[in-house]
Amino acid sequence: MEFSLAKIDLTKQKIEKKQIPKKLIHEWLGGRGLGAALLSEDVRGPTDPKSSLFITTGPVTGTMLPSSSRLEVTGISPLTGFYLGSNAGGHFGWRLRSQGYYAIQVTGKSKKPVYAAIMDGKLSLHDAKDEWGLTTGELIKRFDAEKASVACIGQGGENFVRFASLQFDWRSAGRGGAGAILGSKKLKAIVVNTGKKVDVHDEARVRELSKKLFKNKNLATNRLSSCGTSNVVEYSNKIRTFPVDNYRKNHTPQAKKINAFAVQKMTESDWGCWNCPVRCERITKSKKYNALARGPEYETIFSLGSDCENYDMDVLIKANDLCDNYGLDTISCGATIAWFRECCQKGLVKEKWAGNEMILDLIEKIAFRKGIGDLLAEGSFRASEKIPGSKEFLAGGKGLESPAWDPRSSWATALCYATSPTGADHRKGRPVEDDLKSLRPLSTKGKAKIAIKDQDKRAASDSTGFCGFVDGHFDSQDIIEAINSTAGLNVDEEFLQSLGGKIIQLERKINIEAGLTKKDDTLSERLLNYPMKVYLKTSLIGEKNLEEMKKEYYKLRGW
Numbered sequence: 001m002e003f004s005l006a007k008i009d010l011t012k013q014k015i016e017k018k019q020i021p022k023k024l025i026h027e028w029l030g031g032r033g034l035g036a037a038l039l040s041e042d043v044r045g046p047t048d049p050k051s052s053l054f055i056t057t058g059p060v061t062g063t064m065l066p067s068s069s070r071l072e073v074t075g076i077s078p079l080t081g082f083y084l085g086s087n088a089g090g091h092f093g094w095r096l097r098s099q100g101y102y103a104i105q106v107t108g109k110s111k112k113p114v115y116a117a118i119m120d121g122k123l124s125l126h127d128a129k130d131e132w133g134l135t136t137g138e139l140i141k142r143f144d145a146e147k148a149s150v151a152c153i154g155q156g157g158e159n160f161v162r163f164a165s166l167q168f169d170w171r172s173a174g175r176g177g178a179g180a181i182l183g184s185k186k187l188k189a190i191v192v193n194t195g196k197k198v199d200v201h202d203e204a205r206v207r208e209l210s211k212k213l214f215k216n217k218n219l220a221t222n223r224l225s226s227c228g229t230s231n232v233v234e235y236s237n238k239i240r241t242f243p244v245d246n247y248r249k250n251h252t253p254q255a256k257k258i259n260a261f262a263v264q265k266m267t268e269s270d271w272g273c274w275n276c277p278v279r280c281e282r283i284t285k286s287k288k289y290n291a292l293a294r295g296p297e298y299e300t301i302f303s304l305g306s307d308c309e310n311y312d313m314d315v316l317i318k319a320n321d322l323c324d325n326y327g328l329d330t331i332s333c334g335a336t337i338a339w340f341r342e343c344c345q346k347g348l349v350k351e352k353w354a355g356n357e358m359i360l361d362l363i364e365k366i367a368f369r370k371g372i373g374d375l376l377a378e379g380s381f382r383a384s385e386k387i388p389g390s391k392e393f394l395a396g397g398k399g400l401e402s403p404a405w406d407p408r409s410s411w412a413t414a415l416c417y418a419t420s421p422t423g424a425d426h427r428k429g430r431p432v433e434d435d436l437k438s439l440r441p442l443s444t445k446g447k448a449k450i451a452i453k454d455q456d457k458r459a460a461s462d463s464t465g466f467c468g469f470v471d472g473h474f475d476s477q478d479i480i481e482a483i484n485s486t487a488g489l490n491v492d493e494e495f496l497q498s499l500g501g502k503i504i505q506l507e508r509k510i511n512i513e514a515g516l517t518k519k520d521d522t523l524s525e526r527l528l529n530y531p532m533k534v535y536l537k538t539s540l541i542g543e544k545n546l547e548e549m550k551k552e553y554y555k556l557r558g559w
Contacts, residue, residue: 001201001488003102006123008116010185011049011108015116015123020102026489030058030102032085032462033499035074036506038105043513046078046181049109053181055096055151055190056103058465059487062094062198062274064210066219067470069093069273071168072462076514077176078184079162079332079379080399083421083511085428086178087462089273090171092149098195110186119148119193128188132158135325136167139189145169148193154327155367157183161377163332163401167324170281170294171273174329175400175425201488209481214277218473224280227260228270229298234259236298240534241409241432243402244306246338247395247526250406250534257311258301266313268292278470286317293320296330299426302404303334308341310356319359326367332379335401337362339380340372342393349387381524394524398423398516403430407523408532408539410435411442412450415549418521419451421507427468429455442539448552456500463499508559518559521550 003020020034028037035056044051053075060068069089077084096104099118113132117124131139136154143150149169156164157179164179165172182188200206213219223231236242237255244252256262263282271294272279284293296304296316304310304319323330337359344353351372365373375383381399384390395402400423407414407424409432416429431454435441438450461468464483471479476493483491508516522528523546531540553559 001199004100005103005105006101006118007105007107008125008187008190009108010106010110010114010187013110013114013125015125017123025487028503029463029483029487029499030061031056031070031072031465032074032087032459033503034103034463035072035085036503036510038103039074040506040510043076043510045081046076046084046177047184049185050107051076051181052105052107053178054103054105057093057097058463059483059489061465062097063200063206063486064275065206065466065482065486066210066213067273067276067278067467068465069276070462070465070467071096073166073173073178075178075181077400077422078160078180079177080423082398082423082514082516082520083507084176084178085422085507086166086173086175087427087468088166088168088171088173089276089467090149090168091274092151092168092192093465094198094274095149095192095194097198099192100195100199104190106182106185106187108185113186113188115189115191116187117191119191121195131188136327137325140169143191148191150189150191152189152327153179153182154325156180156327159367159369159377160184161328161366161369162379162382163329163336165327165329167327170271170324172324172329174331175427176422177329179327200486202485205481205485209478209485213474213478216473219277219470224469225278227264228280228282228295230260230263230282230296230301232298233301236404239409239432239436241406242306243302243395243404243406245309246307246342246393247402247406247530250409250532252306254311255306258305258313258316262313263296266317273467276467276470280469284317286314288314289318291318291321293317294324296320299404300330300334303331303338304359307334307338308356308359310359312356315356315359319363322360322363322367326363328363328367331403332401333363333366335395336376336380336383339390339393339395340376340383343387343390346389348389392525395526396424397523397527398520400424402524402527405430405432406532407527408541409441409534411444411541411545411549412447412454414523414527414541414546415447415451415553416455417527418523418546418550419553420455421504421511424523428458442534442537444545444548447549448556451553452501452556455504459500459503460496463503504557518550518554522546
């Protein structure tokens with residue numbers, strides 16, 4: 001089998017087909033592992049014209065196996081200055097594989113807006129003067145979502161909002177600002193149409209395994225099928241990990257206004273990524289604003305909802321819709337607005353908080369960098385440098401705004417956020433359940449082992465092409481068979497168990513080249529030193545406790 005890469009050189013204005021050395025596939029599989037390996041060959045700042053952004057699929061991506069849609073976006077983040085790794089689903093990965101490509105590299109910088117096309121086996125670059133300025137939704141319609149997939153940026157990426165997302169049709173690689181990188185390179189979109197059936201090493205083996213995996217009862221009974229990720233709201237609220245009011249609270253009696261039942265009432269239909277039986281996405285509609293949203297998912301319900309103390313589903317759906325169309329990471333966008341809301345309340349800025357609809361106004365201003373939006377487009381950490389006294393309100397790590405799982409309720413999660421290659425990122429480590437099972441979630445003992453196990457597992461999973469919501473229901477031997485039968489490899493249990501740790505080590509090496517030191521492995525003031533009532537106790541992580549956990553973590557990692 002060949003593993004091809006489409007190299008888009010925007011300075012030279014050409015696209016060419018390259019072969020990925022098979023030793024890289026044997027060592028790193030694909031997805032997150034391959035992305036890190038490719039990036040490690042030349043680490044540059046995010047706005048350096050010679051810097052690269054990679055889109056990498058996994059061995060199972062686009063095949064007949066269930067829930068095999070995932071891809072990874074890898075680069076250096078314009079928001080944090082450190083490693084950018086963001087995972088997304090949808091249909092783009094399948095279509096890219098159907099055209100015979102395993103990965104994409106974007107490098108160089110164009111003098112004018114362009115878009116790239118991988119269609120009918122041909123590679124081409126096109127003038128994008130008519131596409132520049134369009135929302136992601138308008139662009140998707142222009143290229144016909146039924147026949148082609150689009151990786152694109154909205155106005156957020158065009159205007160270098162540092163947390164601009166890269167949209168894959170209606171799915172988002174949101175964390176870290178990949179959209180801003182493409183915007184700086186003047187690449188509006190990559191369009192890929194449907195090609196041939198995805199090539200696999202042994203089709204008969206893949207077909208038999210597919211039949212077996214589709215019979216997995218856990219897929220049919222998965223709660224994500226009935227109400228999507230919004231089903232997590234009540235659970236998280238109950239165990240006191242649901243951030244509220246810019247992380248000043250960890251639960252709210254108003255959660256019922258934005259929970260799964262509230263989402264269900266506004267749901268028009270559902271949608272699924274490539275070959276996924278779960279179909280966790282909900283398409284909701286606000287009649288008040290005449291807005292359709294893909295979601296809101298749990299993280300968005302937090303960031304544009306509870307974190308801003310917005311319990312109005314109409315505003316939440318409209319805010320979700322705006323972020324998707326402008327190409328903004330809903331987590332960083334909402335968290336930055338929540339931080340600014342507290343600045344307003346504390347009198348640190350001239351603006352006054354004017355209620356929930358101010359969220360919509362601020363999203364518009366951020367996307368186009370108008371007025372106060374120009375500052376907020378930098379993200380809360382950079383913006384705090386301009387507003388004296390506001391740093392104590394920040395919630396996150398390494399310059400990345402914190403997601404919807406309060407680490408003060410799970411110190412193993414706090415350790416994951418602090419040591420993550422990307423910053424406070426639930427996709428890189430969120431062992432809340434394992435921490436609860438330890439019966440001592442608010443202690444330092446044993447947290448390093450829990451954190452490492454979760455981080456390594458996620459890194460390996462993100463390298464396969466399987467969805468992280470689903471592959472946990474598969475037996476490890478089935479995952480090994482999936483990799484070997486699709487890619488023609490001969491991996492075993494030992495390989496799979498060691499892969500995640502190898503990826504974490506490589507990402508660490510990249511971060512060190514980008515300027516990271518151990519001092520950056522920390523949490524913001526709000527997360528570290530703001531006490532929170534949890535399980536009838538008061539949780540205060542503090543620097544001493546974090547350092548104790550990090551010491552054990554570094555020892556186990558060999559750092």
